[in-house]
Amino acid sequence: MHIDDSSYGEAKAGVATSDSICGTYSYIGSSQPLGFQSRDLNVFKDTDGTGYLLTEDRVNGLRIDKLSSDYLTVESATYLWANPASFEASAIYKSGDTYFAFASHESGWAPNDNVYCTATSLSGPWSSWALFAPSGTDTYSSQTAGVVEVDGTVMYMGDRWVSTNLMRSTYVWLPLTISGTTATLNNEVNWILNSNSWSTGPSETTPEAEASTNTLSGGAEVVACSGCSGSKSIGYIGGSPGGKLLFPNISSSVATTTTIRIHYTNADATQRYASVVVNGVSHVVAFIPTPDDNTPGTATLTVPLESGSANTIEFEAYNGGWAPNIDRLMVPVS
Numbered sequence: 001m002h003i004d005d006s007s008y009g010e011a012k013a014g015v016a017t018s019d020s021i022c023g024t025y026s027y028i029g030s031s032q033p034l035g036f037q038s039r040d041l042n043v044f045k046d047t048d049g050t051g052y053l054l055t056e057d058r059v060n061g062l063r064i065d066k067l068s069s070d071y072l073t074v075e076s077a078t079y080l081w082a083n084p085a086s087f088e089a090s091a092i093y094k095s096g097d098t099y100f101a102f103a104s105h106e107s108g109w110a111p112n113d114n115v116y117c118t119a120t121s122l123s124g125p126w127s128s129w130a131l132f133a134p135s136g137t138d139t140y141s142s143q144t145a146g147v148v149e150v151d152g153t154v155m156y157m158g159d160r161w162v163s164t165n166l167m168r169s170t171y172v173w174l175p176l177t178i179s180g181t182t183a184t185l186n187n188e189v190n191w192i193l194n195s196n197s198w199s200t201g202p203s204e205t206t207p208e209a210e211a212s213t214n215t216l217s218g219g220a221e222v223v224a225c226s227g228c229s230g231s232k233s234i235g236y237i238g239g240s241p242g243g244k245l246l247f248p249n250i251s252s253s254v255a256t257t258t259t260i261r262i263h264y265t266n267a268d269a270t271q272r273y274a275s276v277v278v279n280g281v282s283h284v285v286a287f288i289p290t291p292d293d294n295t296p297g298t299a300t301l302t303v304p305l306e307s308g309s310a311n312t313i314e315f316e317a318y319n320g321g322w323a324p325n326i327d328r329l330m331v332p333v334s
Contacts, residue, residue, distance in 0.1 A: 002014070011037035012030040015028040015029060015072055041056070050066065050067070055090075088104055095154075103115060110161075127181070147176060155193075190261070190330075190332070205329075206330055207331065208229060208230055210232045225327060234326045237316065237322070237323035244316045252308070252332070260303065264290070267291075272324045
């Protein structure tokens with residue numbers, strides 16, 4: 001983990017251990033690996049079990065350092081992309097005998113067109129850096145955080161930083177296509193992870209919160225929202241009046257567990273919560289801040305739906321607090 005102070009003066013790598021990935025962790029300590037600065041960092045475990053620290057050394061460049069057999073300390077330097085290249089936020093993925101290194105240019109909190117290169121050895125030589133997302137997309141408004149493989153599908157995880165309120169920062173997961181020595185990032189609004197493949201998600205219905213077929217109670221009401229679909233949303237859900245918003249007749253062509261996207265606004269500086277009751281079962285959902293009450297964000301909820309149009313989704317208070325304003329739902333049809 002990156003250990004630092006508010007001025008980024010410490011620039012250290014920290015180590016903590018746990019018997020479970022979910023914790024509890026015991027903090028061991030921090031240091032500058034091999035005496036060099038360490039800021040944005042990641043780790044990579046090779047197929048032979050050897051671990052490596054990937055770290056940004058602002059003075060010298062982007063580093064790959066070999067870890068000890070217990071992964072707790074750095075043993076030796078493996079490779080350095082020397083400045084003035086100025087890369088950070090790196091990740092490594094191995095496909096067959098080819099290593100793929102991904103990294104971001106240094107542009108503060110703002111995203112940029114991230115790049116990748118390849119090699120058959122971590123010690124190089126490495127190919128020239130190249131784009132893996134279309135030029136000008138700023139890697140679909142993200143910065144490399146990790147690259148992982150699940151059931152044969154390679155996935156890219158990117159940070160979407162909001163420097164003015166870091167709580168609003170989110171991740172994006174996108175399918176990454178590896179072919180030979182070429183990496184290509186696919187921009188998908190919704191997609192499905194299959195065994196050894198991925199596919200574009202199904203079409204969605206988009207029930208509006210202010211639709212006349214919905215039921216408002218306890219003080220919930222229609223409010224203006226210039227950035228919302230229909231320029232309206234439903235506010236005053238929850239709170240002491242106990243406002244509620246009920247979507248009846250939510251449709252699904254099959255009985256399945258699916259992920260519903262919720263468009264909402266929350267102009268507070270901190271997250272709001274809501275109890276979202278789906279077919280009588282309550283789920284607590286957190287809604288991080290949005291820029292204002294006219295710029296919707298998206299939260300997700302994975303729940304089972306029944307086949308047909310008799311599914312119900314209701315928003316209400318969680319622990320007496322105010323829920324966000326609700327714009328609309330995005331419900332997969334299958």
